[in-house]
Amino acid sequence: MENVEMPHTGHERHLCLLANLGYQARYTEAYNTLVRDGKFVCKGCGRVAADKDNLCSPEELFKKSS
Numbered sequence: 001m002e003n004v005e006m007p008h009t010g011h012e013r014h015l016c017l018l019a020n021l022g023y024q025a026r027y028t029e030a031y032n033t034l035v036r037d038g039k040f041v042c043k044g045c046g047r048v049a050a051d052k053d054n055l056c057s058p059e060e061l062f063k064k065s066s
Helices: 015-020 027-034
Strands: 040-042 058-060
Touching: 015 058
Parallel strands: none
Antiparallel strands: 040 058
16 A cells, blocks of 8 residues: 655544545544544634644634633
8 A cells, every 4th residue: 555645743633634534434433532522623624623633723612711
């Protein structure tokens, strides 16, 4: 199998790649775990995840006001 170069470190854990590979259809419960109680949104694709490490360009979904 050919080695595929990722655009940045950690991309193999990002929801955009996982969704493009059909991960959510084949591993629905595992995917649900990644998005359940989402706290971060990707500024690039708009996907929401519980952990910022699963997004390419994460931003806090609900920022605390000062």
